[in-house]
Amino acid sequence: MNKTISITINGELYQQSVPIRMLLVDFIRDVAGLTGTHVACTFEGVCGACTVHLDGEAVKSCLMLAVQADGHRITTVEGLAVDGELSVLQKAFNDHHALQCGFCTSGILMNAAEFLKMNARPTEAEIRSALVGNLCRCTGYAHIVDAIKDAAGRAR
Ligand code: FES
Ligand code: FES
Structure with a gap:
């Protein structure tokens, strides 16, 4: 079963029909193509490699479904730099x-x-x-x- 969701990542809106079981980290990497967010512990939530900000709060994106981020704002490591300047x-x-x-x-x-x-x-x-x-x-x-x-x- 699919659902159309809208997630703003690093200021850009991504709207896509996705399987309701898709993980947020897969949305970030495979739909948005932002591969700076990594997966190291095969979705067990222990390594922290997949950490992003959800509305400014750090979350492990392998522990969330993409549909749970519908309507929310994500920042990934690609969004840390401002105008090409490293933070x-x-x-x-x-x-x-x-x-x-x-x-x-x-x-x-x-x-x-x-x-x-x-x-x-x-x-x-x-x-x-x-x-x-x-x-x-x-x-x-x-x-x-x-x-x-x-x-x-x-x-x-
Ligand atoms: S991939 Fe290890 S905590 Fe998410
Ligand atoms: S796992 Fe290699 S630098 Fe941290």
Whole structure:
């Protein structure tokens, strides 16, 4: 069974008839063609690679159906940059070499972007706690934590 839904992603409206069981992450990747949102844990909700913003709030898009986002506003990692300029957080990740393979990075950026909106002066412990839902197999997290701490400082 299909349903026609409308989702605004990074300011662009996508209207499409989709199977009611389609996951939001599949809508983002396959319908909108925005492949910066990744899938790493085969839809179990544990890795955080698929994290996007739904009306400004970080959500795991493998745990939602596309029809649940009907009428809502999504931001993906492709929407973090403004007018071709990397965000402060993205620049900090670049400067601190806060990635290796990069597979987890888009999800971590989206989670950290929301976290920094709620906590402009985070401690290292708070940053580590905020990252508990994002798995990274490569970096050991130290540079990621440094980048988020630095981004908080730059944004103030
Ligand atoms: S793919 Fe969504 S949490 Fe892992
Ligand atoms: S940089 Fe490879 S999984 Fe995080």
